Amino acid sequence: MKRQSYLIAASVVTAISAAAYAHTGATGIVKERMDAMSVMSKAVKSISKMMMGETPYDADVVKQGAALIKNHAGEAMTSQFPEGSLQKPSVAKPEIWTNWDEFVSLADRLGVLADGLEAAADNGPMMAGGNAEGHMMGEGGANMMGGGSMMGDGASGMMSGSGNMMGGGRDMMLDPAVLARMPADGVFNMLAQTCSSCHTKFRIEKK
Numbered sequence: 001m002k003r004q005s006y007l008i009a010a011s012v013v014t015a016i017s018a019a020a021y022a023h024t025g026a027t028g029i030v031k032e033r034m035d036a037m038s039v040m041s042k043a044v045k046s047i048s049k050m051m052m053g054e055t056p057y058d059a060d061v062v063k064q065g066a067a068l069i070k071n072h073a074g075e076a077m078t079s080q081f082p083e084g085s086l087q088k089p090s091v092a093k094p095e096i097w098t099n100w101d102e103f104v105s106l107a108d109r110l111g112v113l114a115d116g117l118e119a120a121a122d123n124g125p126m127m128a129g130g131n132a133e134g135h136m137m138g139e140g141g142a143n144m145m146g147g148g149s150m151m152g153d154g155a156s157g158m159m160s161g162s163g164n165m166m167g168g169g170r171d172m173m174l175d176p177a178v179l180a181r182m183p184a185d186g187v188f189n190m191l192a193q194t195c196s197s198c199h200t201k202f203r204i205e206k207k
């Protein structure tokens with residue numbers, strides 16, 4: 001369980017930082033959104049270290065990071081993507097504007113999850129030896145990503161049908177009351193997956 005969560009968090013952080021270099025030379029709205037993304041990325045990295053047990057868990061820092069991400073999510077984010085704004089060195093995909101509803105729903109989802117993380121921060125993490133250990137685990141320590149009790153079947157109310165925690169579902173309804181009762185790392189993983197989902201769909205990966 002512990003190892004699994006470590007791997008998830010680590011891969012999310014790697015995926016996020018891998019693209020953080022292309023920033024130089026940007027101007028105008030492209031620079032603004034890259035700066036906003038970078039600020040969020042810093043918050044995600046520091047929270048991720050806590051969730052992996054590399055640094056001590058601090059609920060206040062998690063709340064601050066969550067609040068910061070919330071401020072950059074939703075409308076604040078989508079307003080930084082005026083139609084056709086692909087000036088160099090942007091790596092945004094033109095599909096953003098042909099799939100605008102989906103883009104908006106991912107940005108909104110990020111806001112809901114950031115809100116949820118803020119609310120769940122005091123619950124502490126389940127993985128890093130927090131006292132919620134075992135609390136929401138199914139038989140045999142189901143893993144976070146799979147059909148485990150936490151993210152799978154048991155979460156169907158939370159995931160509204162799609163049952164897919166990778167995000168991106170259009171009608172994904174996230175219940176703030178459910179999120180507020182989850183272990184903080186569970187909510188955090190969902191949040192970080194939302195960053196990744198949007199990047200996979202709407203950002204060109206430089207390799």
Ligand code: HEC
Binds near residue numbers: 023034042044107110
């Ligand atoms: C709704 C879609 C969406 C969501 C959600 C999203 N991003 Fe992004 N992100 C993008 C797009 C599109 C770009 C590319 C922007 C460009 O190059 O013009 C980007 C770029 C980035 C960059 C590179 C910035 C740079 O300096 O080049 C980082 C880092 C980043 N995002 C981090 C995050 C983090 C962390 C989260 C979650 C907390 C997140 N993003 C959520 C769409 C999203």
